[in-house]
Amino acid sequence: MRELARRHLGKLVATVALAVTGAAVAVGASLPDDTGGAGDAARAGASQQDAVAPAGKVEAAPAEGEKGVGRDPLTDAEIDRAGQLAVANNNLRRNARDVEGDRGPQHLSTNLTEIDPGLTGAGAAQRRADVVSYDYKSDSVVTKTVNLDTGKVEDTRTDQGVQPPPSQAELAEAAQLLIADRLGADLKSDYKDATGKQLTDAGQLQVSGMVFRKETVVKVPVGLTDCGKHRCLRVVAKVKSGPWIDTRALVVDLSERTVGRLS
Structure with a gap:
C-alpha cells in the first residue's frame, strides 16, 4: 500500500446505464538538446512564432433552455425539477436515509426515460425522467x-441486491471513512510523503471509484461478506495535482460504515 502510483491512470467506469468521473494527466518531459547552436536557433524561431501568433477566439456556449425537446438530453432545470418531484409528498423523503445518515434518499442519477412503445401521440411526446436513488435504511435502489410535463410520478421501482455506480457524494464519504479508519494509516502516510501535509479531509483528495463486487475476488474477508446486499465501494485516491495513492486493497462498506482489507 506504501507505493505511490506515479503512472497515468484512466478514468475508472462502472456502467449500468449510469456512470462516474476522472481524467488522464498529461505530463511533459524536457529533453536535452545536443544540436548546439542549431537547437538554440530553432527555439528562438519558435519563440518568435509564438509571439506573433494571433489569439484564438472562444465562442460562448449557447444558452440552455428550461426544457428540452424530443430526445434532447435533460436540461439542468429538468434535472432539478425531476429530483423535486421524485421526493415530493411521499414516504421516501421522510423514511429513507442518505449516505451520511440524514433524512431522504441518496441521489445517484437522473436520466431521460426510454420511450414506452405502448404510448402514442401526445403521451409519447411527453418528457419523462428516471430518478435513481439509494436508501441506506433499507439498502435498496429506488427508481422513480x-x-x-404533468408533474406526476408515474412509476416507482424498488430493488435490493442491485448496485449502480456510485455518486460523487458516496465516493467522498467513503474516502472520509478511509481517512478515519486505522486501515487508512498508509493512505495518510503516503499523502504526507507526497505533500508534506496531514490528510484530514476527503476534500484534499481527487477521488473516483467503483462498486465492489465480491464475486470478483477469490477470498472475501469476513467483514465484507454482506457486500452486494450492502453498498460497498473501492476508492481510487489521488493527491490533487499530484500522484495516485494505491488504495485498491481497501473496501468501504457504506451501509455499515466500516472498512475492510482484501488479502
Missing part, C-alpha cells in the same frame, strides 16, 4: 419515473 416522473413526467416532467
Whole structure:
C-alpha cells in the first residue's frame, strides 16, 4: 500500500446505464538538446512564432433552455425539477436515509426515460425522467419515473441486491471513512510523503471509484461478506495535482460504515 502510483491512470467506469468521473494527466518531459547552436536557433524561431501568433477566439456556449425537446438530453432545470418531484409528498423523503445518515434518499442519477412503445401521440411526446436513488435504511435502489410535463410520478421501482455506480457524494464519504479508519494509516502516510501535509479531509483528495463486487475476488474477508446486499465501494485516491495513492486493497462498506482489507 506504501507505493505511490506515479503512472497515468484512466478514468475508472462502472456502467449500468449510469456512470462516474476522472481524467488522464498529461505530463511533459524536457529533453536535452545536443544540436548546439542549431537547437538554440530553432527555439528562438519558435519563440518568435509564438509571439506573433494571433489569439484564438472562444465562442460562448449557447444558452440552455428550461426544457428540452424530443430526445434532447435533460436540461439542468429538468434535472432539478425531476429530483423535486421524485421526493415530493411521499414516504421516501421522510423514511429513507442518505449516505451520511440524514433524512431522504441518496441521489445517484437522473436520466431521460426510454420511450414506452405502448404510448402514442401526445403521451409519447411527453418528457419523462428516471430518478435513481439509494436508501441506506433499507439498502435498496429506488427508481422513480416522473413526467416532467404533468408533474406526476408515474412509476416507482424498488430493488435490493442491485448496485449502480456510485455518486460523487458516496465516493467522498467513503474516502472520509478511509481517512478515519486505522486501515487508512498508509493512505495518510503516503499523502504526507507526497505533500508534506496531514490528510484530514476527503476534500484534499481527487477521488473516483467503483462498486465492489465480491464475486470478483477469490477470498472475501469476513467483514465484507454482506457486500452486494450492502453498498460497498473501492476508492481510487489521488493527491490533487499530484500522484495516485494505491488504495485498491481497501473496501468501504457504506451501509455499515466500516472498512475492510482484501488479502
